[in-house]
Amino acid sequence: MAKGVWIVAEQRYGAFRKISFELTSTARKLADQLGEEVGAILLGSGVEGLAGELGKYGVDKVYVADNALLEPYTTDAHAAAVARLVKENNPSILLFGASAQGKDLSARLVGKLMTGMATDCVDVKIVDGKLISLRPMYAGKCYGEILTSSFPQMASLRPNVFPAIENSKTPEIIKFDPGLDPGQLKTKVLEVQKDTAGKVDLTEANIIVSGGRGMKGPENYVILEELANILGATVGASRAAVDAGWRPQKDQVGQTGKIVSPNLYIACGISGAIQHLAGMGTSKYIVAINKDPDAPIFARADYGIVDDLFKVVPELTKEVKKLLA
Numbered sequence: 101m102a103k104g105v106w107i108v109a110e111q112r113y114g115a116f117r118k119i120s121f122e123l124t125s126t127a128r129k130l131a132d133q134l135g136e137e138v139g140a141i142l143l144g145s146g147v148e149g150l151a152g153e154l155g156k157y158g159v160d161k162v163y164v165a166d167n168a169l170l171e172p173y174t175t176d177a178h179a180a181a182v183a184r185l186v187k188e189n190n191p192s193i194l195l196f197g198a199s200a201q202g203k204d205l206s207a208r209l210v211g212k213l214m215t216g217m218a219t220d221c222v223d224v225k226i227v228d229g230k231l232i233s234l235r236p237m238y239a240g241k242c243y244g245e246i247l248t249s250s251f252p253q254m255a256s257l258r259p260n261v262f263p264a265i266e267n268s269k270t271p272e273i274i275k276f277d278p279g280l281d282p283g284q285l286k287t288k289v290l291e292v293q294k295d296t297a298g299k300v301d302l303t304e305a306n307i308i309v310s311g312g313r314g315m316k317g318p319e320n321y322v323i324l325e326e327l328a329n330i331l332g333a334t335v336g337a338s339r340a341a342v343d344a345g346w347r348p349q350k351d352q353v354g355q356t357g358k359i360v361s362p363n364l365y366i367a368c369g370i371s372g373a374i375q376h377l378a379g380m381g382t383s384k385y386i387v388a389i390n391k392d393p394d395a396p397i398f399a400r401a402d403y404g405i406v407d408d409l410f411k412v413v414p415e416l417t418k419e420v421k422k423l424l425a
């Protein structure tokens with residue numbers, strides 16, 4: 101019988117990504133309801149020393165594969181390692197981050213494990229011993245409750261939505277052989293280009309200051325960067341700004357960009373098209389600055405400022421500076 105709530109942890113350059121702790125804490129909650137254990141899968145090279153850290157968030161067992169073929173991440177190596185371990189241990193639930201890596205890996209595993217999956221979930225619960233996942237549908241217009249009847253029941257969780265709750269445990273660390281044959285791996289990473297800006301990734305950012313077509317040109321983003329710097333925020337953009345070549349594609353928020361869920365999202369000169377809202381609608385607080393009082397973004401904003409952003413943003417920066425001084 102399938103038993104155990106498992107997560108696939110994400111690490112990059114030898115440090116856990118925040119989503120790993122969000123997954124772990126969520127798994128702990130589900131496992132307590134089911135009376136089962138929490139297992140975490142940790143893959144990479146030179147990562148064994150990291151495993152204990154997952155105990156801080158309630159993991160009972162960490163399954164570690166420390167192997168040069170697992171670094172850097174490739175879909176085929178990671179999917180083969182996870183599939184082998186899952187088939188041997190038969191967990192009832194398997195959770196991933198709805199991050200770039202989690203989406204990529206889980207999609208391959210759904211095929212390998214012949215099971216079902218709910219993607220980009222914003223809530224999960226146990227009903228009658230089964231996992232029910234809540235996910236936004238139709239670009240956030242409604243929510244669907246998903247029940248997968250096959251095992252393991254898989255779901256990916258939207259980053260920044262689930263709390264990471266400390267829960268000190270000393271996990272059992274179990275090393276496993278990923279069973280990789282280099283001759284069978286089809287992907288080879290030739291080069292990894294690190295983002296040199298050193299900013300927190302949009303999907304993990306606590307605060308995002310985002311600009312749209314209302315910014316009028318790439319040179320004007322400097323006012324958003326000034327505000328972002330003092331708030332410790334990351335700068336995002338609408339698709340209109342990205343399509344115009346004002347900002348790189350990695351900055352795009354929305355249905356065809358990144359799905360973000362910061363504590364604070366400040367939208368400057370963004371109208372609030374449904375495809376943009378699909379990417380940031382679950383932000384905890386939304387502030388909109390727009391000179392058009394009828395802009396749809398105001399219907400979703402917690403605070404709205406109807407004015408010229410070129411006047412408001414520098415004024416806001418000045419006031420925040422004063423407050424923080």
Ligand SMILES: Cc1cc2nc3c(=O)[nH]c(=O)nc-3n(C[C@H](O)[C@H](O)[C@H](O)COP(=O)(O)OP(=O)(O)OC[C@H]3O[C@@H](n4cnc5c(N)ncnc54)[C@H](O)[C@@H]3O)c2cc1C
Pocket residue numbers: 311312313314315337338339340341352353354355356357358368369370371372373374375376379389390391392395407408409410
């Ligand atoms: C399949 C599909 C996928 C898409 N995916 C995405 C996506 O992932 N992300 C995304 O963002 N969009 C996406 N879009 C595009 C989306 O429909 C909108 O076209 C886009 O979001 C509009 O961007 P915007 O709000 O910056 O521009 P606009 O809609 O042109 O809005 C600009 C706003 O700036 C305001 N403004 C202008 N000047 C000032 C000023 N001086 N001060 C204050 N306010 C000012 C205006 O009042 C206006 O509301 C997608 C569309 C399709 C069809």
